Amino acid sequence: MTDEIQQVPRTAGDAPRLRTIKSFVMRAGRMTEGQQRGLEQGWPRFGLELEDGPRDFDRVFGRSAPRTFEIGFGMGHSTLEMAAAAPEQDFIGVEVHKPGVGALLAGALARNLTNLRVYSCDALDVLRQCVADASLERVLLFFPDPWHKSRHHKRRIVQPAFAELVRQKLGVGGVLHMATDWRPYAEHMLEVMNAAPGYRNLSADGGYVPRPEERPVTKFERRGERLGHGVWDLKFQRVD
Numbered sequence: 001m002t003d004e005i006q007q008v009p010r011t012a013g014d015a016p017r018l019r020t021i022k023s024f025v026m027r028a029g030r031m032t033e034g035q036q037r038g039l040e041q042g043w044p045r046f047g048l049e050l051e052d053g054p055r056d057f058d059r060v061f062g063r064s065a066p067r068t069f070e071i072g073f074g075m076g077h078s079t080l081e082m083a084a085a086a087p088e089q090d091f092i093g094v095e096v097h098k099p100g101v102g103a104l105l106a107g108a109l110a111r112n113l114t115n116l117r118v119y120s121c122d123a124l125d126v127l128r129q130c131v132a133d134a135s136l137e138r139v140l141l142f143f144p145d146p147w148h149k150s151r152h153h154k155r156r157i158v159q160p161a162f163a164e165l166v167r168q169k170l171g172v173g174g175v176l177h178m179a180t181d182w183r184p185y186a187e188h189m190l191e192v193m194n195a196a197p198g199y200r201n202l203s204a205d206g207g208y209v210p211r212p213e214e215r216p217v218t219k220f221e222r223r224g225e226r227l228g229h230g231v232w233d234l235k236f237q238r239v240d
Contacts, residue, residue: 035102042105043118048092048130050121055130057090060117065090066137069169071123071157072096072144076104081216083108083116089137091116094123124162127169134171141178142215146185158189163196170238175202178234179215181224186232193236202235209235 031039048055058064066089073079073093083091093116095101101120108116119126144157158178166176176199180186190207193199203209211217211233221231 031099031102034106035099038102038104038106038109039098042102042109046105046108046116046118048117048119050119050125050129053129054132057092057117057131057135061090061115063090065115067092067135068138068140069123069127069131069136070094070140070142072141073100073104074143075100076107078142078216078218079104079116080107080111080113082214083113084111085214087115089115092119092126092131093117094119094121094126096121124157124165127165131169133168136169137171137174139166139170139174139176141176143180143218143220144178144185146180146182156185156188158185158192160192160196163193163199167196167198167238172238172240174238176234176236176238177212177215179211179231181221181229181231183230183232186234189232189234193234196236198238198240199236200239202237208232 048060057067068082068089068091070079070091070093073095074097076093076095079091079093083089093104095104095118098120101118104116104118108118119130141157146156163176170176176193178189178193180189186208194201194206201207211231212235215233224231
């Protein structure tokens, strides 16, 4: 989901065609009955469409409240915990993989949440096309694909263009919160964000922050801790 573009070969007389390098791949996944039921029953209540364009989220949620935008919520466990723990806040989650969307919707129905909405598409497209500037209090990016191989680093979502897009959508004082369990990617995130204009690193020493209490610990993270893996959290605040 980076903003880097490549020119696609063309035939004589055609205009150049550009394609965006995606930070994710579409994986085929089997839907469980519960996930399918979550999609069928939950989408009409919680689902939002990219094609509808700019949204008045005060109208969508029926109120004006602090708003969190989560990029790539996976199976939705953390999103559900955060939304349930903070009913005074509104959450917009975006995920491309349907089993995860179905799982989140099933959970939202089971908990009878009213402060959650979902997109199932490229999160950067949602930010560009649907979210007003300076309208978000937080943007969350937890455990994105680190694209370990050097030739794939261009696919990492955290790039200068990403930092600028998120800055535009955050209100002044709003925070971009990222977490990764891959040290080289954490170092890449830190390098990109420390160089990004309009941000302040909320770490006292200019590095990483302790795990914030508001970020739920996932089963994946607990397994990593048992295996001795680290997790690095970064928080950057928009200052102008």
